[in-house]
Amino acid sequence: MSTICETTLRVRYAETDQMAVVYHSNYIIWFEVGRVELLRQLGFSYLEMEQDGLNLPVVEVKCRYRHPARYDDEIVIRTRLSQMRTSLLGFHYELLRKADGRLLAEGESVHLVVGRDMKRTHLTGKYLAAFHAAAEVAQLATHAEAQAATQAETKS
Amino acid sequence: MSTICETTLRVRYAETDQMAVVYHSNYIIWFEVGRVELLRQLGFSYLEMEQDGLNLPVVEVKCRYRHPARYDDEIVIRTRLSQMRTSLLGFHYELLRKADGRLLAEGESVHLVVGRDMKRTHLTGKYLAAFHAAAEVAQLATHAEAQAATQAETKS
């Protein structure tokens, strides 16, 4: 299993602004595109997760902008799992210009795992298995470490 | 009761494109801003309507663009009810530049009245009364004409 998912999209005119570059909030939407394709590569869709009562609302997002993306550029989104705790997932993104491989931006998003009632819950079944496998390949903190971290977090 | 609702908004940088004008799909979102304020002027919010199980999905929209809106412009949205049938509402919009009153764009949207199941339904109670009053003031086709029109439409 590859730990990194690569997806490509093309910049829409609607995404540019009058500085003739992509308006910065659109990169956050592109993160979503990358994340959703990473899940598909793990063997399921985010749609399925929602239908199974699991949502991943964003609790934190950051992005560092290095070079502007421009209209009609093809953008490669490289997404990987960067954090996994009992009810929290983190993803890391790199946005590259396809033409020359230049890194345009990078960022991270952190998501809670919640149920239909929007309360914290745990990943289970195939979702837990898939994320767990991805976390192992990515050599993220082991489950034991994650549990310890989560417990510490819950106390604070 | 005034038949026309005027609301003002300011163009966001995010709404511009690299032609240094507002990207055209944003006008459609501004129509929504105007429509929602017209409802509030009629005595209720669209939020309330939804909570009462009534939705107004768009079935048709058109917009004619006359002069570009630009960054930081204040835009006046003039909205009025333009059609009212048993389970269909139409709204008309004019977008003006506040600084000089110039008409930038005008358009129309047509909405079905549906219930929580997304099936056609009828306006009732205070919603029916308010739209009916607005239709009368705006001198739209009378209820009888509207019913006839709706029946003809249903047959076709």
Next chain:
Amino acid sequence: MSTICETTLRVRYAETDQMAVVYHSNYIIWFEVGRVELLRQLGFSYLEMEQDGLNLPVVEVKCRYRHPARYDDEIVIRTRLSQMRTSLLGFHYELLRKADGRLLAEGESVHLVVGRDMKRTHLTGKYLAAFHAAAEVAQLATHAEAQAATQAETKS
């Protein structure tokens, strides 16, 4: 040369609204995606056109919504040239759900041909040739008819 361009995109979460369908202004952005790919199929990019000093601002857009597009749906955009006059182009769009071919929406956009100064101008060179060829294949009004129509329009 095919007169119809088909492109596919996948609905983003960002494009949905709380009715759990795609918010209607996004279809207008998808029209742009289709239009841009039609140009590419004609042998050039809209980016090139802009760099050559030709812009195609939208002067009119309409959309009829038949069935909602939903999150993660793959959408096929079928775009064709629908009008061609000296300094005006029209495009027609059909949006279909890829899974079952169902028509979700259709619409049209009309564009002026303008120069860097945003004043009306004429298509020239390879752009004129390509659109002309597309218009012929699509059996749009002949150039003579178009000229007559444009003259009439200019007088009014």
Next chain:
Amino acid sequence: MSTICETTLRVRYAETDQMAVVYHSNYIIWFEVGRVELLRQLGFSYLEMEQDGLNLPVVEVKCRYRHPARYDDEIVIRTRLSQMRTSLLGFHYELLRKADGRLLAEGESVHLVVGRDMKRTHLTGKYLAAFHAAAEVAQLATHAEAQAATQAETKS
């Protein structure tokens, strides 16, 4: 001079997603709304700055989401200058639900000061004076400290 600017906006339907909350990238656009109003409070508009050849492209943005904003909520955006160096400005944002004052999200954006050529430049004249005054009231690092910091940053 107040160091904090408060602006209010109302959540648009277009900004919601199918989780029935505001889609997270929209908060980044709201940051822009707050920032632009802070500048206006400082005595000029961002439009003027651009016309005078100064742009403030975003180089970093982060947002922490605490409670969801919902359709039709009125949102108060509290913006303040949080960093000021020779060619770099930082802004801090708090988004509160107007109805009960609850903090929904907070974040920061960092901006380069660039000229028309998109190369780093310095604030000058009234812009420098206004930001400097705001930085003093906000008790940010003094100009001397800022210069030292900028020099250190440039070397690294």
